[in-house]
Amino acid sequence: MDEATLRSLLEALTATPDNAALRLAVIRGLHANGDPRAADYADRLTPGSCTPVDRAFVAAVLLRAGAASRALTFADGPEPELQIVRARVLLAQGDQPAALVAYDAAVQANPTFEDRDLRLQLLAKVTVHEAHGDGPRLRVVSNDDTDRSELDRLLHPEAPPITFEDVGGLAEIKTAIEKKIILPFQKPALFAKFKKKAGGGILMYGPPGCGKTLLARATAGQVKATFLNVAIEDVLDMYIGESERKLHALFDKARASTPSVMFFDELEALAGKRQHTREGTSSKLVSQFLTEMDGFVKNNSGVLILAASNVPWAIDPAFRRPGRFDRVLFVPPPDKAARASILQILLKGRPVHGDIDHQGLAGKTSGFSGADLENLVDTAADRAIAASLASNSEVPIDQGHLMSALAEIKPTTIEWLTTARNYARYSNEGGQYDEVLEFLKRHGKA
Ligand SMILES: Nc1ncnc2c1ncn2[C@@H]1O[C@H](COP(=O)(O)OP(=O)(O)OP(=O)(O)O)[C@@H](O)[C@H]1O
Numbered sequence: 001m002d003e004a005t006l007r008s009l010l011e012a013l014t015a016t017p018d019n020a021a022l023r024l025a026v027i028r029g030l031h032a033n034g035d036p037r038a039a040d041y042a043d044r045l046t047p048g049s050c051t052p053v054d055r056a057f058v059a060a061v062l063l064r065a066g067a068a069s070r071a072l073t074f075a076d077g078p079e080p081e082l083q084i085v086r087a088r089v090l091l092a093q094g095d096q097p098a099a100l101v102a103y104d105a106a107v108q109a110n111p112t113f114e115d116r117d118l119r120l121q122l123l124a125k126v127t128v129h130e131a132h133g134d135g136p137r138l139r140v141v142s143n144d145d146t147d148r149s150e151l152d153r154l155l156h157p158e159a160p161p162i163t164f165e166d167v168g169g170l171a172e173i174k175t176a177i178e179k180k181i182i183l184p185f186q187k188p189a190l191f192a193k194f195k196k197k198a199g200g201g202i203l204m205y206g207p208p209g210c211g212k213t214l215l216a217r218a219t220a221g222q223v224k225a226t227f228l229n230v231a232i233e234d235v236l237d238m239y240i241g242e243s244e245r246k247l248h249a250l251f252d253k254a255r256a257s258t259p260s261v262m263f264f265d266e267l268e269a270l271a272g273k274r275q276h277t278r279e280g281t282s283s284k285l286v287s288q289f290l291t292e293m294d295g296f297v298k299n300n301s302g303v304l305i306l307a308a309s310n311v312p313w314a315i316d317p318a319f320r321r322p323g324r325f326d327r328v329l330f331v332p333p334p335d336k337a338a339r340a341s342i343l344q345i346l347l348k349g350r351p352v353h354g355d356i357d358h359q360g361l362a363g364k365t366s367g368f369s370g371a372d373l374e375n376l377v378d379t380a381a382d383r384a385i386a387a388s389l390a391s392n393s394e395v396p397i398d399q400g401h402l403m404s405a406l407a408e409i410k411p412t413t414i415e416w417l418t419t420a421r422n423y424a425r426y427s428n429e430g431g432q433y434d435e436v437l438e439f440l441k442r443h444g445k446a
């Protein structure tokens with residue numbers, strides 16, 4: 001609210017201090033401007049003179065100002081918008097059990113109020129509280145004898161969390177992931193109400209180095225979930241029954257560390273068309289995998305499932321049935337705009353000269369994958385380091401380093417696209433590679 005309007009409202013309020021509607025307008029104006037006096041003006045307001053929506057607003061303002069007990073007098077009433085604020089106020093006062101009751105009431109009445117972070121806080125505190133008293137203790141039940149350290153070895157070491165912001169381009173795929181798995185995960189009650197089944201996974205395919213693994217990691221970061229990166233090669237074991245046991249243990253671990261994202265990289269190693277596999281044991285492993293996945297569909301358990309492959313045509317169609325990997329997404333080589341943004345991301349945090357021409361470089365790197373661009377930036381960084389050592393002072397990466405690196409690095413996506421084109425043309429069952437064809441057509445290569 002602009003200053004002049006606010007000033008005249010304040011003057012009017014001085015003249016008629018009992019005008020509740022005017023007082024609310026002042027509070028809203030101050031609050032919108034981030035002015036801490038907003039809470040002071042709520043002093044002379046009584047809950048009875050406000051609508052439920054206004055009461056919820058005033059309660060939130062008071063809570064932010066640290067006046068929790070006064071906030072509680074406003075956050076009172078059966079309306080869900082009041083109950084959700086009440087949950088926050090009670091949490092601030094340390095009364096988690098009552099806060100949880102209010103939260104559940106709010107979400108029951110209106111599932112869009114669901115808030116995973118708040119709920120986790122409410123539950124976490126309850127657990128701690130009980131552990132100190134005489135009440136029931138938290139017990140961890142495990143029915144698997146697989147060594148923890150072995151499991152941790154099977155999962156690749158955790159990298160620092162990243163989000164969609166760290167992935168350049170790929171807007172369509174981000175939206176698809178958001179819709180298909182993130183939203184049902186964050187608002188399960190809403191989806192259940194509309195009898196919409198959650199579960200199932202997304203299979204990403206495309207040329208190497210174009211961001212499949214990166215996207216999977218970013219999805220985990222996006223929902224603050226544990227990221228379990230499963231390399232199928234590591235699960236395969238020469239002893240009969242061992243691979244199945246390891247796979248089961250991994251799914252159990254995912255269930256035990258919710259929220260989590262399980263990512264099956266190079267899915268074809270597991271899910272190769274059964275006629276291609278050498279012996280009966282791997283087809284048993286496939287059955288085990290499908291059983292585990294089908295189990296997730298039944299109890300929506302806070303585990304998101306993603307997979308990636310460079311050779312989708314080698315994957316058993318059984319994996320694509322509804323409830324399994326029923327969304328198959330093409331992760332294309334980055335277009336020009338995406339390449340510019342990937343370069344920006346890759347250069348972030350390194351010493352860089354101010355005059356880098358991202359757009360120009362993007363224009364010269366057609367066919368480059370994200371990994372190729374990373375290679376380019378690394379090579380340029382090597383040159384800058386060499387120059388720094390030679391001159392005994394820090395020489396930032398500049399356009400010249402990048403251009404001379406460019407002479408050395410060749411794009412790697414072409415070969416894959418050529419192979420994919422053949423599959424897309426001659427064995428495009430059910431239009432599963434339409435996205436590839438469309439991409440090739442757009443680039444005059446179909
Ligand atoms: N869209 C992108 N935004 C930012 N960086 C990217 C992007 N795509 C690729 N990269 C860079 O390239 C590297 C390799 O990408 P990633 O491992 O995700 O490829 P991939 O599709 O999983 O490849 P592969 O099929 O070989 O497993 C990433 O670590 C990242 O540095």
Ligand SMILES: [Mg+2]
Nearest residue numbers: 212213265308
């Ligand atoms: Mg990968």
